[in-house]
Amino acid sequence: MTTGADSGFAELEQALCRGRHARSGERETAAAAAARLSARIATEGLADIAYAPVDSPFGTLLAAATGKGLVRLAFPEEDIDTTLEGLARRISPRIVEAPASLERVRRELDEYFAGARRAFELPQDWTLMSAFAHKVLRATYEIPYGGVSSYAEVAAEAGSPRGSRAAGNALGSNPIPIVVPCHRVLRSGGNLGGYGGGLERKRWLLELEGALPKRETGSR
Amino acid sequence: MSYGVTRPIRSGPRTKGARGGLPPFQRFMDAHRDHVWRFLVSAVGPTDAEDCFQETFIAALHAYPRLRRDSNLRAWVLTIAHNKAMDAHRARTRRAVPVEDVAAVDGRSTSPRTNGPDETLWGAVRELPDRQRSAVTLRYMADLPHRDIAEAMGCSEEAARRSLHEGLTKLRKAVSA
Numbered sequence: 001m002t003t004g005a006d007s008g009f010a011e012l013e014q015a016l017c018r019g020r021h022a023r024s025g026e027r028e029t030a031a032a033a034a035a036r037l038s039a040r041i042a043t044e045g046l047a048d049i050a051y052a053p054v055d056s057p058f059g060t061l062l063a064a065a066t067g068k069g070l071v072r073l074a075f076p077e078e079d080i081d082t083t084l085e086g087l088a089r090r091i092s093p094r095i096v097e098a099p100a101s102l103e104r105v106r107r108e109l110d111e112y113f114a115g116a117r118r119a120f121e122l123p124q125d126w127t128l129m130s131a132f133a134h135k136v137l138r139a140t141y142e143i144p145y146g147g148v149s150s151y152a153e154v155a156a157e158a159g160s161p162r163g164s165r166a167a168g169n170a171l172g173s174n175p176i177p178i179v180v181p182c183h184r185v186l187r188s189g190g191n192l193g194g195y196g197g198g199l200e201r202k203r204w205l206l207e208l209e210g211a212l213p214k215r216e217t218g219s220r
Numbered sequence: 221m222s223y224g225v226t227r228p229i230r231s232g233p234r235t236k237g238a239r240g241g242l243p244p245f246q247r248f249m250d251a252h253r254d255h256v257w258r259f260l261v262s263a264v265g266p267t268d269a270e271d272c273f274q275e276t277f278i279a280a281l282h283a284y285p286r287l288r289r290d291s292n293l294r295a296w297v298l299t300i301a302h303n304k305a306m307d308a309h310r311a312r313t314r315r316a317v318p319v320e321d322v323a324a325v326d327g328r329s330t331s332p333r334t335n336g337p338d339e340t341l342w343g344a345v346r347e348l349p350d351r352q353r354s355a356v357t358l359r360y361m362a363d364l365p366h367r368d369i370a371e372a373m374g375c376s377e378e379a380a381r382r383s384l385h386e387g388l389t390k391l392r393k394a395v396s397a
Binding site: 026 | 278345388
């Protein structure tokens with residue numbers, strides 16, 4: 001690293017660069033300042049989206065909320081950067097990590113996974129859903145805890161002539177799984193059908209809710 | 221200085237797989253906060269660095285969605301940081317230097333540092349005239365290339381080189397004295 005024009009500064013430049021490395025301990029200070037800043041940005045409502053990791057029996061979920069409410073819940077296998085970049089593109093790049101803003105989401109999910117909550121009351125933002133998915137998921141949202149429905153039924157509820165395949169696709173696009181209970185929609189005849197988070201989790205959730213008998217072993 | 225050649229579009233460090241969009245603001249902050257922090261601590265001292273740091277990124281957040289997605293994000297955020305540092309310097313010049321700031325400039329209010337030759341050097345950097353100090357800190361703390369230093373300082377690349385050269389000359393004198 002030289003100024004190019006003048007090589008007489010080599011020693012001085014080395015000392016200046018050494019100064020930078022000596023200060024690399026300040027990285028922690030910078031990280032702390034950045035965390036304070038993210039919290040302030042979220043508290044003052046300057047960001048459009050706040051996100052935070054949320055622990056669950058499935059592993060660490062990623063929860064993201066706009067000013068309106070929970071807009072996205074991602075399973076542990078979903079790449080965090082891909083999820084955040086999707087939100088940046090579709091809603092706004094003003095996204096900060098702010099665990100305090102997701103406190104209610106965390107609490108209600110904890111209660112739900114502990115079997116102590118049967119309905120979510122947290123505010124939600126459904127803007128990521130297409131018009132059709134919105135209808136299908138609205139119908140899905142009405143299925144009570146412990147109950148199940150079928151792709152054909154939610155399709156009909158959504159007033160769709162397009163039938164159960166389209167409803168299945170809409171359910172697969174659910175940006176807020178668990179909270180919007182797409183796991184309660186099964187294939188007609190009782191076959192589990194599909195699930196974005198994996199069939200094992202669908203079964204686990206239905207067992208938690210008592211819609212399926214609990215197996216001897218197995219979690220997740 | 222123009223040679224009639226369009227400057228190639230440059231982009232700063234990118235979030236992996238950003239697929240052409242602006243990275244989420246948090247990722248932008250993660251990628252540049254160390255450079256901005258180092259620059260500000262060197263430019264204004266640890267006491268004012270925190271305020272300048274917050275003001276820099278809050279100003280960046282306001283403008284962020286309107287930014288061109290191929291922008292050089294590091295040069296951009298350091299331009300803002302540089303402006304905030306200049307504001308802080310002007311504010312400090314207006315008020316008399318309070319005693320605790322003198323201690324802060326010495327570096328005593330942050331992590332304990334040895335008062336070795338490097339510390340003397342950075343003390344001398346803070347004594348440089350504005351433009352020289354800016355050029356030196358942007359070059360060695362923020363690690364910016366000359367054209368980005370020029371962008372951050374709002375001057376020509378040649379003027380930036382000149383400020384850097386003058387600053388280094390003065391520093392060499394100061395540390396060998």
